[in-house]
Amino acid sequence: MTIEAIKSGELKQIPGADLEDEDLSQLDLSRINFAGAKLVGTDFRESKLEGAHLEGANLMGAILLQTDLRANLMGANLMQADLTGADLRGSNLRGANLMGARLTQVSLAGAFLSGANLMSVNLQDVDLRGADLRGVNFSRANLKGADLGGADLQGALLSEANLEEVDLRGANLAGANLMGANLLCAELEGANLNGATLEKACLLGTMMAETV
Numbered sequence: 001m002t003i004e005a006i007k008s009g010e011l012k013q014i015p016g017a018d019l020e021d022e023d024l025s026q027l028d029l030s031r032i033n034f035a036g037a038k039l040v041g042t043d044f045r046e047s048k049l050e051g052a053h054l055e056g057a058n059l060m061g062a063i064l065l066q067t068d069l070r071a072n073l074m075g076a077n078l079m080q081a082d083l084t085g086a087d088l089r090g091s092n093l094r095g096a097n098l099m100g101a102r103l104t105q106v107s108l109a110g111a112f113l114s115g116a117n118l119m120s121v122n123l124q125d126v127d128l129r130g131a132d133l134r135g136v137n138f139s140r141a142n143l144k145g146a147d148l149g150g151a152d153l154q155g156a157l158l159s160e161a162n163l164e165e166v167d168l169r170g171a172n173l174a175g176a177n178l179m180g181a182n183l184l185c186a187e188l189e190g191a192n193l194n195g196a197t198l199e200k201a202c203l204l205g206t207m208m209a210e211t212v
Helices: 002-008
Strands: none
Touching: none
């Protein structure tokens, strides 16, 4: 009954619901309330979740391919979730856990990710322009070719991250930990590196900015 009501659009308030492994693909779920819901393995591919409430939801292993996720995902568990091609522009992902998530061709421009866990995640060529990345754990993450222009990375953990050919122009890296990071041919013009740790980082071919 609940599933049919969700699919028909009649039910919009389902905080804390258990919808593990359900098929909710290709639906308009805009502004639905799934806060704290159990959505482990749930199939949301190509669904519209714009404005949805997914705070604290467990989306571990969820299928979110080509999903409109411009939603509130604060504190959500997205471990092992497949977000290939998802639209996360401006989304609230503060404190979310994205370890092991697939983020190929994702757009995170202007997203709020402060305090999120993206350790060892593959973010190659991902759009993170102007995103709030303060204190994000990017340790050992692959950010090769990613666009982080104007992003706020203050205090971010980027130790041993692959930042080859990354666009960091105008980014705020104040106090960021870049120990052992690969910054080969990265663009850092206009970036704030005040207090950043660059010990053992690879800076070959990097256009360095002056600290401010």
